[in-house]
Amino acid sequence: MYYRPITRFNLLRExxxxxxxxxxxxxxxxEKINMQNLWMKPLEIGFVRNGYIDNFELNYEDYLTEFxxxxxxxxxxxxxxxxxxxxxxxxxxxxxxxxxxxDYKLFIDKKTMENLYYYSEKISVDKNGTVTISTSRKxxxxxxxxxxxxxxxxxxxxxxKIENLEKLQLDELQKLVKEYIPKMKVDKxxxxxxxxxxxxxxxxxxxxxxxxxxxxxxxxxxxLLEYRNSQINNxxxxxxxxxxxxxxxxxxxxxxxxxxxxxxEKSELFSQIENIYDWWGNKFxxx
Numbered sequence: 001m002y003y004r005p006i007t008r009f010n011l012l013r014e015x016x017x018x019x020x021x022x023x024x025x026x027x028x029x030x031e032k033i034n035m036q037n038l039w040m041k042p043l044e045i046g047f048v049r050n051g052y053i054d055n056f057e058l059n060y061e062d063y064l065t066e067f068x069x070x071x072x073x074x075x076x077x078x079x080x081x082x083x084x085x086x087x088x089x090x091x092x093x094x095x096x097x098x099x100x101x102x103d104y105k106l107f108i109d110k111k112t113m114e115n116l117y118y119y120s121e122k123i124s125v126d127k128n129g130t131v132t133i134s135t136s137r138k139x140x141x142x143x144x145x146x147x148x149x150x151x152x153x154x155x156x157x158x159x160x161k162i163e164n165l166e167k168l169q170l171d172e173l174q175k176l177v178k179e180y181i182p183k184m185k186v187d188k189x190x191x192x193x194x195x196x197x198x199x200x201x202x203x204x205x206x207x208x209x210x211x212x213x214x215x216x217x218x219x220x221x222x223x224l225l226e227y228r229n230s231q232i233n234n235x236x237x238x239x240x241x242x243x244x245x246x247x248x249x250x251x252x253x254x255x256x257x258x259x260x261x262x263x264x265e266k267s268e269l270f271s272q273i274e275n276i277y278d279w280w281g282n283k284f285x286x287x
Contacts, residue, residue, distance in 0.1 A: 033200055033203060033209060033212060034200075035216050037200055037201065038198060038199075038200060038213070038216075039197070039198070039199050039200070039201055040146065040148075040196045040197075040198055041196060041197040041198075041199075042144065042195065042196050042197075043195040043196060043197065043242065044120065044277055045113075045116040045117060045120045046058065046120075046123055046273060046276065046277065047060065047195060047270075047273055048060050048106060048108070048113075048193075048195045049113065049116070049117060052117070052120075052123070053123045053124065053125060053273075053276060054122070054123065054124035054125065055124055055125050055126065055127075056124075056125045056272075056276065058269070058273065060104075060106070060193065061084060061094055061095075061104050062084070062269050063267040063269040063270040063273075064104055064191065064193060064240070065082055065083075065084055065094075065095050066266060066267035066268065066269060066270070067240075067247045067262045067266060067267050067270075068082055068095070068102070068191075068249075068262075069081050069082055070262050070266040071249060071259075071260040071262050072249075072259060072260040073100070073102070073249075073260075074097070077097055077099045077100035078097065078098065078099040078100075080097040080098050080099060081097060082095040082096065082097040082100075082102070083095060083096065083097070093188055093189070100189070101188065101189060102188075102189050102190075102191055102238075103186065103188040103189065103190050103191070104190075104191050104193060105183045105186070105190055105191070105192050105193070106192075106193050106195060107147055107148075107192045107193060107194045107195070107239070108147065108195055109145050109147060109176045109179065109180060110179060111143075111145065111176065112143075112144050112145045115142040115143065115144065116144070117137070118136065118137045118138040118142075119136050119137075119138055119139075119140070119142045120136055121133050121134065121135065121136050122134045122135070122136065122137065123276065125276060131276050131279035145173075145176060147176070147180065148194070148217070148220055148221065150173050150176060150177060151177065151220070151221055151223060151224045152220045152221075154177065154223040154224070155222075155223040155226075156223045156224075156226040156227040156230065157223075158223060159177065159181065159184075159223055159224065159227045160227065162174050162177050162178050162181070163178060163181050165178075184224060184227060184228045184231065185228070185231040185232075186232075187231070187232045187233055187235055188232075188235055189235050189236040189237075189238075190228075190235070190236075190237055190238065191238040191239070191240060191249075192237070192238065192239045192240070193240055193241070194239060194240065194241040195241075196241055196242065197241075197242040197243065197244065198213065198241050198242070198243050198248075199243050199244050205243045205244050205246070207258060207261065210243065210248055210258050210261065211257075211258045213243075214250050214256045214257055214258050215255070215256070217239070217250070217256055218252075218255040218256035221239075221256070225237065225252050225255075225256070229252070236251065236252070237251070237252040238250060238251050238252070238259065239252070239256060242264070243261075245263060245264055245265075246261045246262060246263055246264060247261075247262045247263075247264060247267075247270075248260075248261050249261070249262070
């Protein structure tokens, strides 16, 4: 067998080949990275509605807490683990670590949650772990709203106008905005959970791509973020969503920036829910 001698020329040529290949892959990825090609795959209702899966204890706040305990939220706040506050009789936050408090809010409207409850297949898990799927409570078509799309063209001034109008003066989408406004005005550190899997098909969702996505979401939610910032007093705002095999955290600092990325395997509860849905071959993270 012939081995090509390692010379300075061969080494430089090999490095050049690798750099060219990386640049080529980068260009190919850039061609695919366009917001029109963004996939927004909604999470199933069992991931977000507490108690939806029969005989399975579920609270989305629990797996969010598992994720943040493997993230910068810990290292940036005294290296202390966050724990849930079970009793919230006086409007306490959802989690605390002794130094920092954080509240969770689902970034989804009430009507969509209601529709998902009635029109999604029912799921139960027996004591042996066998998963049973049965007919939904209602049959037919239903509408699923996307708050990102609804808020996309709204300025902070538009949101203020909607807030000051009576419901009878509003159209269908404006009513959804008005209903969500109280969650935007909460004067706490808030983590908004967007219950979607966001990704560009055929593109590795690395940090550079996620930063690009953060920039685009920042533009789409500019009005919402500026409105919230005008209503709070020195509080933080975060947004998180699934992106293929990771939970992605963004932080608002004049615009949304990439805060951290945590693998979904870090949450045992999230993985259990994923396995329940995978029982019948529903591979939600496949493209």
